Amino acid sequence: MQDTFGHSAAANSGSSHTVTGVKATSPGTSNNASSPSDSGNNSSSDANSGSSAADPAEPAGAQTEFQQFMHDSAASRTTVEKGGISYVTNATSPLVLVNKKRELASDYVPDDLIKAPVEFSFSGDSPKQQMRKVAAEALGKLFEGAKKDGIELKAVSGYRSYPSQKSIFNAYAKTHGEEEANTFSAHPGQSEHQTGLAMDVSSASVHYGLEESYGETKEGKWLKAHAADYGFIIRYEKGKETETGYMYEPWHVRYVGVFVAKDVKKLGLTLEAYLARF
Numbered sequence: 001m002q003d004t005f006g007h008s009a010a011a012n013s014g015s016s017h018t019v020t021g022v023k024a025t026s027p028g029t030s031n032n033a034s035s036p037s038d039s040g041n042n043s044s045s046d047a048n049s050g051s052s053a054a055d056p057a058e059p060a061g062a063q064t065e066f067q068q069f070m071h072d073s074a075a076s077r078t079t080v081e082k083g084g085i086s087y088v089t090n091a092t093s094p095l096v097l098v099n100k101k102r103e104l105a106s107d108y109v110p111d112d113l114i115k116a117p118v119e120f121s122f123s124g125d126s127p128k129q130q131m132r133k134v135a136a137e138a139l140g141k142l143f144e145g146a147k148k149d150g151i152e153l154k155a156v157s158g159y160r161s162y163p164s165q166k167s168i169f170n171a172y173a174k175t176h177g178e179e180e181a182n183t184f185s186a187h188p189g190q191s192e193h194q195t196g197l198a199m200d201v202s203s204a205s206v207h208y209g210l211e212e213s214y215g216e217t218k219e220g221k222w223l224k225a226h227a228a229d230y231g232f233i234i235r236y237e238k239g240k241e242t243e244t245g246y247m248y249e250p251w252h253v254r255y256v257g258v259f260v261a262k263d264v265k266k267l268g269l270t271l272e273a274y275l276a277r278f
């Protein structure tokens, strides 16, 4: 029953995500030059305007395919209504948009979860060390880059299954009331952690806590400055609570691929606003 909610549509994005290169590429290296995702920097913001000429360095086919991928990933084209709930139809896409208005099916489990090749803030094995392969590998590169700059990062929490999110939310709702819990925790199905594309990151400077002050630490600032180079965005920015539905979370990074991450950063948009443009 994995495909109850229109996952057939995900097949599109599955095939195009290699094309768009939302696959991890190491930043600032020459292999970016050959990646269709990263070569069109200057045309990024008009990726959807039919009038703008394709990047001359880019084969026309690739540009068209990229535009098609963004078109198919648009917020408006990637949900289906079922029993009063909007379910996302592109759960397996690196551009899947999950929030309080757009849910993952309760039985959605990514099929390519691996343990992220990074250091964790805790010892022992846990499913929360996992991310989808493309995101896990990119996170490994991000952490390596941080280390080179003398920045110590540790991963705190990545993949979270629907049942696990459910028990977390219920526990918070019990102590804080459901309404308050909803501002800082996600209802099951509404957590980006279920996509396998998100990781909470922290550092010794805040005792590996997940708190707002992390944004003011040198590690939090490094993360904000460099995440996009590795394909990640700071998903819940300060001042964007009404768009994202969540409080500022300087520790939560979401993989979207290098091209989109850089574009989102450059434009200063939330993922919600960005994916509404296509």
Ligand SMILES: [Zn+2]
Pocket: 193, 198, 199, 200, 251, 252, 253
């Ligand atoms: Zn998180």
